Amino acid sequence: MFLVGLTGGIATGKSTVAKHFRDNGIPVIDADAIARLVVEPGKPAWHKIKAAFGESVFHAESGELNREALGKLIFDNVEKRRMLNEITHPEIHRIVYKEVIKCFFLGHNFVVLDLPLLFETGIMLGLMHKIITVTCEEDIQLTRLMDRNHLSEAEAKKRIKQQMPLEQKCNQSHFVIENSGTLQDTEEQTMKIIAVLQDSNQHWKIRGVIFATAAILFSSIAWILNYKYKIFTSN
Template structure:
């Protein structure tokens, strides 16, 4: 079984790479999806977040206002550390459960999609680190045009993550996403067939 850590900066195209890996037969475990699940209404994590950050980051229906929480934690490293201390252990436990289930089912390639892989000190858990990168200005454009963020928010999100240089330094496989989706899928397919499968 090949155990791959997949990461990339925000708006780099990491999700597109994960989707192509899934099509090729890998089991992709998405840490972001799990992070949303562990803070759904009624969870212990959501109550701890309310106790830690107050009611101002909740919508009227009691759900987490992700934009308000994001604005808070991406502007303050200390606040981000508090959130991570609540969420990360729960995410890791569920990731471990899903990985063990995939292995038990005979899956040959398990990919953990972790946006903050470099920042969260997990590199030694993986046999292979795959990093997706895209040009800085293109990432900003995607966040503004595709996600509707303002430029300041986009820049703040990028600044809160590891740099391209830091991610490239730990990459066993570096994918530059600077063309069409067809180009990206072709690169991923070639890598999967020659290095992972």
């Protein structure tokens, strides 16, 4: 099984592309969904965030994380953003790895990892066999973000600028999906990529390496145990 990274810029349409993969029976591991999961009330990351940022970033009644308040706090403060990442990223990656292993044993040829900050963090970049970047025209991205998050133009531009430029991401990707047109156009682009990925035999190579390594490991353990047993019985 090999890993495919799905990334892009904020409000470029990654969720739309991810849905096309799911609709075609391909597992998608959504880092944003996991990020929401790890900060649920009572979770370790929830306690750490409360200790680091105080009560003001939580809803008083439910105790749930107030994402809007936290967002305003960290977007203008690099140090606080780093603190938040140090709290949440290890928890997120632990669950991602767990889901990847599950997909491997379920027999999937490949799995898509929806990672908005794949290039920015670089943590899982080396594990990706292929990378897909979803892009769109700048004015469309800005409008989508303003409408979706109810932001002013200045706030939306600030959030976009905090990510790596889309052009750089596209230049470092194996596939690029231009999501400025119709939904049908986006689906057609995605289906072409799915066809290429499904034709790949990379998953057999990776499974072969994993099984060969496991066989060598078990053989070595068996030889050591047998050797110790012979020494024990000879004495």
